[in-house]
Amino acid sequence: MLKRLWTYFSIVFGGIIIASGFNLFLIPHHLLSGGVSGLALIIGYFTPLNISIMYFVLNIPILLTGWFKLGKRFVGLSILSVVVTTLFLEIIPVKVVATEMLLSSVFGGVLVGFGTGLSFRVGGSTGGFDIIGSLVTKYRDFPVGSVLVTLNAIVIMAVAYLENDWNLALASMASIYVAGKMVDMLHVSHIKVTVFIVTNQTEALLEKLLKRPRGITKIKTQGAFSHKEKDMLMTVTTRYELAELKQIITETDPHAFVNIVETTAVMGQFRKN
Numbered sequence: 001m002l003k004r005l006w007t008y009f010s011i012v013f014g015g016i017i018i019a020s021g022f023n024l025f026l027i028p029h030h031l032l033s034g035g036v037s038g039l040a041l042i043i044g045y046f047t048p049l050n051i052s053i054m055y056f057v058l059n060i061p062i063l064l065t066g067w068f069k070l071g072k073r074f075v076g077l078s079i080l081s082v083v084v085t086t087l088f089l090e091i092i093p094v095k096v097v098a099t100e101m102l103l104s105s106v107f108g109g110v111l112v113g114f115g116t117g118l119s120f121r122v123g124g125s126t127g128g129f130d131i132i133g134s135l136v137t138k139y140r141d142f143p144v145g146s147v148l149v150t151l152n153a154i155v156i157m158a159v160a161y162l163e164n165d166w167n168l169a170l171a172s173m174a175s176i177y178v179a180g181k182m183v184d185m186l187h188v189s190h191i192k193v194t195v196f197i198v199t200n201q202t203e204a205l206l207e208k209l210l211k212r213p214r215g216i217t218k219i220k221t222q223g224a225f226s227h228k229e230k231d232m233l234m235t236v237t238t239r240y241e242l243a244e245l246k247q248i249i250t251e252t253d254p255h256a257f258v259n260i261v262e263t264t265a266v267m268g269q270f271r272k273n
Contacts, residue, residue, distance in 0.1 A: 006122070007077070007122040007123065007124075008080070010118050010119065010121070010122040011077050011080050011081050011084065011118075011119055011122065011124050012080070012084050013115075013118065014081060014114075014115035014116065014117075014118040014119040014126070015080075015081045015082075015083075015084030015085040015087075015088060015115065015119075015126070016084065016085075016088050016115075017111050017112075017114055017115035017118070018081075018085050018111065018112050018115035018116065018126060019084075019085050019087075019088035019089045019091075019092050020088075020092055020111055021033075021107075021108045021109070021110075021111030021112040021115065022037070022041075022051075022089060022108070022112070023089060023092045023093065023094045023095065024092070024094075024095055024097045024108075024111075025097060025098065025104040025105070025107050025108030025111065026041070026104065026105070026108040026112075026175065027041065027044075027051070027094050028094060028095065028096040028097075028104065029096075029101045029104050029105075029171070030045055030168065031101070031104065031105055031108060031168065031171055031172050031175055032155070032156055032168075032169075032172040032175075032176075033108070033109075033112055033152070033172070033175060033176060033179070034152020034153065034155045034156055034172070034176045035128045035152045035155060036055065036058045036059055036062065036127065036128030037055055037112075037128060038152060038155045038156070038172075039054075039058055039155065040052075040054040040055035040058055051089060052086045052087075052089035052090050053086075055082070055085065055086055055089065056082060056083075056086040058128070059082045059127040059128055062127060062128060062131050063075055063078060063079055063082070063127055063131065065131070066078065066131040073123065074123060074124060074125065075131075076124075077119070077122070077123060077124025077125070078119075078124050078125040078126065078127050078131065079127070080124070081119050081124055081125065081126045081127060082126065082127040085115075085126065101167075101168075101171050102171055102174065104171075105171040105172065105174045105175035105178075106174060106175065106178055108175050109174065109175035109176060109177065109178030109179040109182070110178055110179070110182055112175070112179045112182075113178060113179030113180065113181065113182025113183050114182050114186070116179065116182070116183050117182050117183040117184075117185065117186025118186060120183065120186065121186050152176040152180075153173060153176065156169050156172050156173050156176065157169065191238060191239040191262065192236055192237070192238060192239075192262070192263040192265075192266055193236070193237060193238070193239060193242060193260055193261065193262055193263055194234065194235070194236050194260075194261050194262075194263045195233075195234070195235050195236075195237060195242075195245060195258065195259070195260050196232055196233075196234050196258070196259040196260075196261075197232065197233040197234075197235075197249060197256050197257070197258050198221060198230055198231075198232045198256060198257040198258075199230070199231060199232075199233065199249075199253045199256040199257075200230060200253065200255070200256075201252055201253035201256070202218065202231040202233070204252050204253070205233060205248070205249065205252050205253060205256075206218075206233070208248050208252060209233070209235065209245075209248060212237075212241070212244075212245070214235050214236065214237050214241075215235065215236075216233050216234070216235045217233070217234045217235070218231055218232075218233055219231070219232040219233075219234060220232075236263060236266055242260070246258075
């Protein structure tokens, strides 16, 4: 119950943060964020149409596609994020916080990236190109933030070419770059680590670790100095799950020797979600 409440709180808070990034930093300087939100901003800048309504409308077909490809829970949380962001785009006033365009692009990117990464971390998204990015990373081990930067940069470059305003384009690209990096800082499930555990409490550890959705290999080892035989457990997990794994090891065998190394790639069966 508490986990579910935290998930909903994170999605709502993330949506508020994203709307704040738009209305307080990006929109006052006519900066773009890329993706579906960028398209909504472009329409709002050059037509009488409302940005928040266009943001909601443009997300509908992408959310419907994600519903069938990514699962109902993920898209359900994404819908909640889109609704909250749309609502707070109307509530939060458009106000100039930083007069410098570059400062606004950086801080706007930080807020948008933080809100997006927070939504990803609890199993949702903010709709738009986030859905497309999730579709890509579901089948390929690419960082979500990097995928979003690439997709969004295409939109920015196209607008810069059409409008012939490269200062605006470069500031907008800085914003989406910062946002992408913020997403990758918070959403770390694509980063794999290999954990080696040398322990005297093999069975007790296996009883707890085998309840997790990760395979474990048991290797017989011998201490070079003591010549005592021990078991070494090896498992590959994600950075997101690492905190839980470390807690289990500490509670079960606080004297275990643990070596954690980042894994470049994994071949074979590995559960990604």
